[in-house]
Amino acid sequence: MKTTKYKTRDYSYLNIVIIFLSVLIVLSLSGLAAYYVYLHLPTQTQEIAAVINNKISKEDSESKFTIDDSSNETDYHIVDKEYDSSLELSIGKHGEKYRFEVNNMLPGDIVTRRFYITVNHDIDLELFFKTEIIDLNKNLDEVLYIKVVHLETGNVLCDAPISKVNGREISLSLKKNTEKKTVASYLIKMYLDTSVGNEYQGATLKTDFKWYIKEENSDGHFQGEQGLIPPNTGAISETFFCMIVVIVLIVLLLLLLFGNHRKREKQDE
Amino acid sequence: MNKLKTRKKLTVSIITIIFLSISLFIITFALAHSIVSMDDNIFHTGRIKVNLNDGKPVIEENEFIFEPGMTVEKDFFFENQGTWSVYYKLYLDNVEGKLADVLDISISSGNTILYKGKAKSLTRKNNRVVDDVLKPNERRLLKISFHYPKEFDNDGQLRSLSFDLKADAVQTKNNPSKLFD
Numbered sequence: 453m454k455t456t457k458y459k460t461r462d463y464s465y466l467n468i469v470i471i472f473l474s475v476l477i478v479l480s481l482s483g484l485a486a487y488y489v490y491l492h493l494p495t496q497t498q499e500i501a502a503v504i505n506n507k508i509s510k511e512d513s514e515s516k517f518t519i520d521d522s523s524n525e526t527d528y529h530i531v532d533k534e535y536d537s538s539l540e541l542s543i544g545k546h547g548e549k550y551r552f553e554v555n556n557m558l559p560g561d562i563v564t565r566r567f568y569i570t571v572n573h574d575i576d577l578e579l580f581f582k583t584e585i586i587d588l589n590k591n592l593d594e595v596l597y598i599k600v601v602h603l604e605t606g607n608v609l610c611d612a613p614i615s616k617v618n619g620r621e622i623s624l625s626l627k628k629n630t631e632k633k634t635v636a637s638y639l640i641k642m643y644l645d646t647s648v649g650n651e652y653q654g655a656t657l658k659t660d661f662k663w664y665i666k667e668e669n670s671d672g673h674f675q676g677e678q679g680l681i682p683p684n685t686g687a688i689s690e691t692f693f694c695m696i697v698v699i700v701l702i703v704l705l706l707l708l709l710f711g712n713h714r715k716r717e718k719q720d721e
Numbered sequence: 722m723n724k725l726k727t728r729k730k731l732t733v734s735i736i737t738i739i740f741l742s743i744s745l746f747i748i749t750f751a752l753a754h755s756i757v758s759m760d761d762n763i764f765h766t767g768r769i770k771v772n773l774n775d776g777k778p779v780i781e782e783n784e785f786i787f788e789p790g791m792t793v794e795k796d797f798f799f800e801n802q803g804t805w806s807v808y809y810k811l812y813l814d815n816v817e818g819k820l821a822d823v824l825d826i827s828i829s830s831g832n833t834i835l836y837k838g839k840a841k842s843l844t845r846k847n848n849r850v851v852d853d854v855l856k857p858n859e860r861r862l863l864k865i866s867f868h869y870p871k872e873f874d875n876d877g878q879l880r881s882l883s884f885d886l887k888a889d890a891v892q893t894k895n896n897p898s899k900l901f902d
Contacts, residue, residue, distance in 0.1 A: 470734060473741035480745060551759060556767035556804045560895025586760075596764055642764060646895060653768045661759045700744075 552642060562643040566603070569636045569663055577626040579636055581609070582662045585618050590655035593618065595648045603637035614642075614659065767804035771855075771890040774798055779865050779886055787824070792868045799888055800860040807855050807890040808899045811863075812848040816840045820882035825868040830861055840884055850899045855890070 554563050571579060581600065585593055593615035600609040602624060609622045626634045640661070644652075774797040785793050801807055811828055821840040828836045828843075835851055836843055855861060865886070891901045 467734070469738050470741065473738060473745055477741060477745050552762040552764065554764045557764055558767050558769075558805055558892050558894050592764065592766065644766070650769070652766055653770075655766045657764045659762050659764075661762060 554642070557644055559644050559648040560646040562641060564639060564641045567638045567640065567661075567663075569638070571626055571634050571636065571665065572632055573626060573628060573634065573665075574632045575628050577665050579624045579626050580664050581622045581624070581638065582620065582664075583614060583618050584660045584662065585614065585657065586660060587656065587658035589657075590652055591615075592652055592655035592657040595644060595652055596657055597641075597643050597645065599639075599641040599643070601639040601641070603639055609638075614657070618659075767892075769805065769807060769890060769892050770801075770803040771807065771809065771888055772798075772800040772802050773886065773888045780867070782883075785867075787820070787867070787869045789869050789873060790871045792866060794864055794866045796862060796864055797886075798860050798862050799855070801855040801857055801890070803890075804857055806857065806893040808850050808893055808896070808901075809853070809855060809888055809890040810845075810848050810850045810901075811836065811886065811888050812845040813840055813843045814845065814885040814887050816882070816884045818882040819880040821884075823869065823873050823880065824882060825870060827866045827868075829864050829866070835863075840882060845887070845889065850901075854893055 552563060552565060554561075557563075569579065571577065583598065594613050596614050597612065598614045598617055599611040600622060601607065602609055609624065610617050610620075624636055626636065777797075779795045779797045780793070785791075787793070799809065799811070813826075824840060826836075826838065826840055826843060827834055830851075830853070836848055853861070889901055891899070
């Protein structure tokens, strides 16, 4: 008698766990679905523009390597959205190729990109920019310069070898305004000085660029790190993967319910 | 029988829980990481590389015994193995031997004479940049000529000449003044 009760209790605990996990999954799925629906809202698409043409190869003519040549610059917009009283940032649509992809770079070469970060906010904020080098050889970071300019003010936020900038937070103050929105325009220029020597031939550097916001406390300190979400380069593959998981999950839940139903029917018989 | 049934139910339930947990983790991960940074900005530098006759001498020791009025011509090549077009210049270095003041040397490309003079005058400092651009994977067939002037007569007897033939190349890009240094 005792053994049967114990086993029955175990089985009901398992059922509770299954139900609990199922509820969590349904909530997560709802959140994910809502997120992707939001991405595809027409207003998001209209606010985002990306001009794709930033690959430089050895076949390109020399005329492409000029400063502020608008015909060869890529404009990239990151849009954020505010939810209720808290600041929340989300991804906007983007063109297929927005990142720097520079091949055959030689001393004297200059490559630029413009990025427009739209921040919806009703409080004073600091918008931070940071580089993170993820791959490097031949110490190319010591001679590859990065210059970041805030276009609205013309302020040069940094102009140094990327080795000196890497991991460092570069801040931009955003004041609250009546429009509850600020568009911060960044010009990022990557260049090699003509004095760079032969030891840097055939070198490679790979880096990530990140923008994020920190909210200022009453005591002047910044807390948290809320991600400003750049375009999701793997959006398609992640979406596909999640769809597979969702389909499998639904099938499993259906089988589970169907199985339970059949068992109840047999018990009733 | 009941025991077996219960075990089966337990097994199925546990497997289901494991799978649901994994699925929950994956979906939560997808939510949290669908927000990503601008990754993989790549910068790759090019190369300036040239090949001068595969490193082989243009003339071998004792290959010829020069006499007054004699002219010897030898072919060699210069190739761009880099990733961008180059300006270049050729010159002699480490010149030794008393024939350096006797032999008239000229280097030509087709019908165009690029350099001409005594061995000791064809230095890196003296030689100008060739009025030519060598594109990637392009090869120039060149000729070096050694002429023993008749007026030197027997002055060059039992004399020799040794030298290194060298080439300097520099990118054409961002270099309108053809600077090598």
